Amino acid sequence: MIKDILSPLSCAGCRLCCSFDKYEIWQTPTISRELKERIQRSFPHIGFTENGSSGSYLFDMRDTWDEERELFLCPALDPRKGCILGDDKPFECRIWPYKAMDLNGTLVISIDPICREMYEKPLSVLVGELEKITEGDKTLEEYIYGEAEKTPALVKPCEKGFPILKVR
Ligand code: SF4
Structure with a gap:
């Protein structure tokens, strides 16, 4: 993706x-x-x-x-x-290393720090990718929010060290 x-x-x-x-x-x-x-x-x-x-x-x-x-x-x-x-x-593998996470009750999009290739990219590139059209007429961000809201079990708790890129 x-x-x-x-x-x-x-x-x-x-x-x-x-x-x-x-x-x-x-x-x-x-x-x-x-x-x-x-x-x-x-x-x-x-x-x-x-x-x-x-x-x-x-x-x-x-x-x-x-x-x-x-x-x-x-x-x-x-x-x-x-x-x-x-x-x-699975959804989480399709969007990886982006992650749909729960930060104190708020749905956020983060990135897994274990993926060094992505983690070391400028913030503008990481956020820009989320704003590109990817699924039908949806941006990647909209696709992630849509799936996460449809199936809350896909959302993992936000952990220390996971930078927040987008907030719903
Ligand atoms: S964790 Fe890796 S091998 Fe397993 S389903 Fe996801 S992409 Fe496939």
Whole structure:
């Protein structure tokens, strides 16, 4: 979605957004029931776990611990090809490293500091990307707010170190 400012080549050599240490498990993508069912039909080896009482799901990563890297790997990550989900990537992966977050009850758009390539870009570039048309006639910002308001489980609590780019 943001290929203009984040090259697929950089992503291919990184994949940090698809692996999680034990403190980052809260950042794993939220998945709707419909998306879970679609993924299960194509990739029956991928497991899911209920996301509290929200009616949504998370990937089951209990068996994906990588001893060498000391990280949990997303079960949809192919070490050579990258994400295997194509158009069925969860919302949070589609907009990553942007994030829809809750800051004391206010919906904000932030950026994940783990993506150094994006994090080091000027603020004007990061905000400018959010204001470009991306989905139909919507800007990326409008798309993020629309999805986040439709499905509140997609919104993660805002943590220290996540800069705020936009406030709803
Ligand atoms: S679903 Fe795909 S893009 Fe999202 S964390 Fe898993 S491998 Fe990465």
